[in-house]
Amino acid sequence: xxxxxxxxxxxxxxxxxxxxxxxxxxxxxxxxxxxxxxxxxxxxxxxxxxxxxxxxxxxxxxxxxxxxxxxxxxxxxxxxxxxxxxxxxxxxxxxxxxxxxxxxxxxxxxxxxxxxxxxxxxxxxxxxxxxxxxxxxxxxxxxxxxxxxxxxxxxxxxxxxxxxxxxxxxxxxxxxxxxxxxxxxxxxxxxxxxxxxxxxxxxxxxxxxxxxxxxxxxxxxxxxxxxxxxxxxxxxxxxxxxxxxxxxxxxxxxxxxxxxxxxxxxxxxxxxxxxxxxxxxxxxxxxxxxxxxxxxxxxxxxxxxxxxxxxxxxxxxxxxxxxxxxxxxxxxxxxxxxxxxxxxxxxxxxxxxxxxxxxxxxxxxxxxxxxxxxxxxxxxxxxxxxxxxxxxxxxxxxxxxxxxxxxxxxxxxxxxxxxxxxxxxxxxxxxxxxxxxxxxxxxxxxxxxxxxxxxxxxxxxxxxxxxxxxxxxxxxxxxxxxxxxxxxxxxxxxxxxxxxxxxxxxxxxxxxxxx
Amino acid sequence: xxxxxxxxxxxxxxxxxxxxxxxxxxxxxxxxxxxxxxxxxxxxxxxxxxxxxxxxxxxxxxxxxxxxxxxxxxxxxxxxxxxxxxxxxxxxxxxxxxxxxxxxxxxxxxxxxxxxxxxxxxxxxxxxxxxxxxxxxxxxxxxxxxxxxxxxxxxxxxxxxxxxxxxxxxxxxxxxxxxxxxxxxxxxxxxxxxxxxxxxxxxxxxxxxxxxxxxxxxxxxxxxxxxxxxxxxxxxxxxxxxxxxxxxxxxxxxxxxxxxxxxxxxxxxxxxxxxxxxxxxxxxxxxxxxxxxxxxxxxxxxxxxxxxxx
Ligand SMILES: Nc1ncnc2c1ncn2[C@@H]1O[C@H](COP(=O)(O)OP(=O)(O)OP(=O)(O)O)[C@@H](O)[C@H]1O
Ligand SMILES: [Mg+2]
Numbered sequence: 001x002x003x004x005x006x007x008x009x010x011x012x013x014x015x016x017x018x019x020x021x022x023x024x025x026x027x028x029x030x031x032x033x034x035x036x037x038x039x040x041x042x043x044x045x046x047x048x049x050x051x052x053x054x055x056x057x058x059x060x061x062x063x064x065x066x067x068x069x070x071x072x073x074x075x076x077x078x079x080x081x082x083x084x085x086x087x088x089x090x091x092x093x094x095x096x097x098x099x100x101x102x103x104x105x106x107x108x109x110x111x112x113x114x115x116x117x118x119x120x121x122x123x124x125x126x127x128x129x130x131x132x133x134x135x136x137x138x139x140x141x142x143x144x145x146x147x148x149x150x151x152x153x154x155x156x157x158x159x160x161x162x163x164x165x166x167x168x169x170x171x172x173x174x175x176x177x178x179x180x181x182x183x184x185x186x187x188x189x190x191x192x193x194x195x196x197x198x199x200x201x202x203x204x205x206x207x208x209x210x211x212x213x214x215x216x217x218x219x220x221x222x223x224x225x226x227x228x229x230x231x232x233x234x235x236x237x238x239x240x241x242x243x244x245x246x247x248x249x250x251x252x253x254x255x256x257x258x259x260x261x262x263x264x265x266x267x268x269x270x271x272x273x274x275x276x277x278x279x280x281x282x283x284x285x286x287x288x289x290x291x292x293x294x295x296x297x298x299x300x301x302x303x304x305x306x307x308x309x310x311x312x313x314x315x316x317x318x319x320x321x322x323x324x325x326x327x328x329x330x331x332x333x334x335x336x337x338x339x340x341x342x343x344x345x346x347x348x349x350x351x352x353x354x355x356x357x358x359x360x361x362x363x364x365x366x367x368x369x370x371x372x373x374x375x376x377x378x379x380x381x382x383x384x385x386x387x388x389x390x391x392x393x394x395x396x397x398x399x400x401x402x403x404x405x406x407x408x409x410x411x412x413x414x415x416x417x418x419x420x421x422x423x424x425x426x427x428x429x430x431x432x433x434x435x436x437x438x439x440x441x442x443x444x445x446x447x448x449x450x451x452x453x454x455x456x457x458x459x460x461x462x463x464x465x466x467x468x469x470x471x472x473x474x475x476x477x478x479x480x481x482x483x484x485x486x487x488x489x490x491x492x493x494x495x496x497x498x499x500x501x502x503x504x505x506x507x508x509x510x511x512x513x514x515x
Numbered sequence: 516x517x518x519x520x521x522x523x524x525x526x527x528x529x530x531x532x533x534x535x536x537x538x539x540x541x542x543x544x545x546x547x548x549x550x551x552x553x554x555x556x557x558x559x560x561x562x563x564x565x566x567x568x569x570x571x572x573x574x575x576x577x578x579x580x581x582x583x584x585x586x587x588x589x590x591x592x593x594x595x596x597x598x599x600x601x602x603x604x605x606x607x608x609x610x611x612x613x614x615x616x617x618x619x620x621x622x623x624x625x626x627x628x629x630x631x632x633x634x635x636x637x638x639x640x641x642x643x644x645x646x647x648x649x650x651x652x653x654x655x656x657x658x659x660x661x662x663x664x665x666x667x668x669x670x671x672x673x674x675x676x677x678x679x680x681x682x683x684x685x686x687x688x689x690x691x692x693x694x695x696x697x698x699x700x701x702x703x704x705x706x707x708x709x710x711x712x713x714x715x716x717x718x719x720x721x722x723x724x725x726x727x728x729x730x731x732x733x734x735x736x737x738x739x740x741x742x743x744x745x746x747x748x749x750x751x752x753x754x755x756x757x758x759x760x761x762x763x764x765x766x767x768x769x770x771x772x773x774x775x776x777x778x779x780x781x782x783x784x785x786x787x788x789x790x791x792x793x794x795x796x797x798x799x800x801x802x803x804x805x806x807x808x809x810x811x812x813x814x815x816x817x818x819x820x821x822x823x824x825x
Contacts, residue, residue: 057701059700059701059823078703079700079702079703080702083702083703089701091701094698095697095698095701095702096695096698097690097691097694097695097699098694098695098815099694100687100690100691100694104687104690104691105691105698107684107687108688108691108698108699108702108704109699109703110684110702111684112683112684115683116682116683117682117686117687158702
């Protein structure tokens with residue numbers, strides 16, 4: 001027994017059961033968090049992690065079970081209740097108002113002197129908090145202008161600003177780069193040193209091994225195991241999650257690369273802030289090839305993908321598909337040329353939350369036979385196709401008529417992937433395909449990606465996950481500030497070679513900076 | 516023709532524009548607040564009618580215009596609570612509920628008028644209250660500072676409402692829940708309570724707008740508002756949900772209407788062409804709407820009811 005066992009648990013969740021129509025999301029779950037501890041919740045997509053935390057945060061009412069804080073039974077009926085009791089939560093999907101500034105998002109719900117929302121004190125305290133935890137973001141920037149990594153920092157600041165004692169972090173690292181994750185961990189360790197309690201959720205096993213004091217594994221809403229990093233390995237954790245042994249590494253056979261499919265020459269794209277986000281970009285992707293685009297988020301990847309897909313105007317340069325330039329691209333015209341796109345922000349660009357799973361699966365093809373005949377939707381063709389996709393891609397949902405927003409985060413990603421991988425595209429632009437996806441499903445998505453490559457698709461894989469890029473790509477192109485820093489072949493691609501390029505150090509240069 | 520261009524006509528036209536703009540400016544300011552919080556209320560016209568009748572009838576019975584205004588605002592608040600119950604609590608479809616409120620207001624005021632009043636008796640109305648000194652400025656004084664108090668109030672409410680939306684915590688909540696109610700909810704902002712407030716305030720404004728109209732013309736008749744409530748809604752879009760822009764739209768609409776009236780009075784236009792010209796303000800609004808609406812997007816959560824799942 002360690003000394004922490006003597007401390008009074010700051011949180012005890014006992015026998016929590018939460019049902020949704022057709023789903024038992026939590027089945028008599030217990031969770032205990034001690035002050036100064038990081039308690040990790042691990043589990044496949046749809047295992048019930050977010051649900052359990054939303055119960056704690058007062059967003060869901062449990063059907064059964066009790067919650068104790070510092071030993072006292074409490075009933076948490078609303079988020080403000082939770083906030084007042086010192087609970088903070090960083091949600092899996094951004095809970096930020098895009099049309100407000102960072103400071104305004106932070107100040108939201110806090111009240112102000114005499115009912116006035118004066119941003120000056122907020123900015124000041126925000127600067128202190130940012131400084132203390134090393135989370136830098138411009139307080140006056142609008143959220144819609146921020147890159148995903150910056151948004152996550154704003155999200156974390158929101159909770160830190162409120163001085164939470166018990167902080168829930170629902171997949172906070174899913175959108176962070178490795179160096180950002182390291183920074184976050186420094187922050188989190190500082191918090192545990194202050195005797196705060198943390199509940200940490202992540203699908204990345206090396207993070208879990210590095211950070212956790214305790215690990216609770218959920219499977220199908222039930223606790224399938226409780227362990228500690230010292231008593232487990234990545235393989236044993238994966239097996240607890242999935243219920244079977246999982247291959248964590250893979251060898252990819254080289255294939256012949258075919259004709260050039262996607263050609264980008266001299267491309268310049270303007271970003272949201274009026275800056276040149278993509279600068280003089282040249283890139284070619286061939287049939288049967290996966291080109292990995294590695295780089296810290298916010299270096300022009302999003303703008304590049306948006307431009308290819310016609311979601312963002314091109315300043316100058318050219319994008320050609322199969323040798324023919326794309327003029328005045330729109331998402332539909334680009335799709336007709338055989339391009340599919342898995343966007344980085346699936347909740348915003350990839351899927352429509354209020355639509356059913358079936359509707360999201362058909363967003364692209366609904367207007368074509370057999371799903372539509374003479375302008376009418378063909379129900380039976382639709383449902384048999386959708387049911388097949390749901391089964392093949394192991395989307396966990398009660399049925400295809402469930403609103404997509406009710407799915408767990410990873411399962412929404414699977415819906416988008418299923419749709420984009422099955423529309424027979426010749427060019428696939430895939431951004432962060434396994435972000436927030438559990439290892440079982442990531443394994444599956446990687447298999448499907450390689451299958452597409454085998455079938456001759458030209459794939460541009462935009463990812464911050466170095467392991468993923470290195471495992472799958474035939475070539476890795478590294479971007480920094482909208483420009484190509486360098487290119488590495490499969491044989492030479494190592495975390496070190498790519499990591500150096502990502503941080504702006506070219507081959508042979510000792511410590512040159514990017515500009 | 517030459518006398519039309521004389522300064523005095525121009526002054527009268529501009530002053531008239533400001534006066535005519537007052538009712539729909541008031542209604543539009545309220546509607547802007549409501550829409551910023553994510554609630555569309557198509558019932559403005561109906562509430563304006565009810566407010567107009569309430570103000571008229573109260574003034575007729577008590578002889579007090581102040582009492583008339585107070586009753587109109589109070590009844591607006593009641594209508595707001597009803598609308599909030601329908602849309603915020605019951606999640607009724609906002610478009611349909613608003614049209615229901617409009618039809619109710621139209622029929623109900625007509626019925627009450629027939630039963631309670633019958634023949635249109637004039638009421639004293641609100642008199643002009645020239646602002647000392649300022650109203651003596653040549654021309655400008657007459658255009659801007661020689662109106663009834665409700666006109667001043669309406670234009671004074673523009674900066675006030677701007678301040679409320681942009682500089683208070685209530686306004687911050689409103690802007691947040693109109694865009695991303697889920698995010699506001701996770702920070703303890705009560706989405707539905709805040710929306711109830713904005714709906715009640717918006718309907719008080721609509722009631723006051725009706726009172727302004729009835730007390731201005733000093734009479735009530737069936738369908739007195741003649742579409743002004745719908746103009747107010749259009750102005751919200753025209754103004755891209757920004758108070759100063761909404762005011763600009765109201766002024767533009769008011770001045771064009773006033774010009775048309777002047778031309779008719781002066782006999783510059785008559786007969787069929789004058790009826791055609793009467794559509795000018797509406798057509799102008801549509802044109803500007805088409806041009807403006809491309810640029811600005813509505814609050815993302817507009818017409819979307821909020822409910823926390825589970
Ligand atoms: N509001 C809701 N209505 C209906 N079903 C829901 C709702 N929220 C969650 N569920 C269901 O409950 C189950 C657990 O979902 P939850 O979001 O807790 O999973 P998770 O473990 O967080 O997964 P992920 O790793 O993908 O985020 C899923 O099957 C999901 O579809
Ligand atoms: Mg989750």
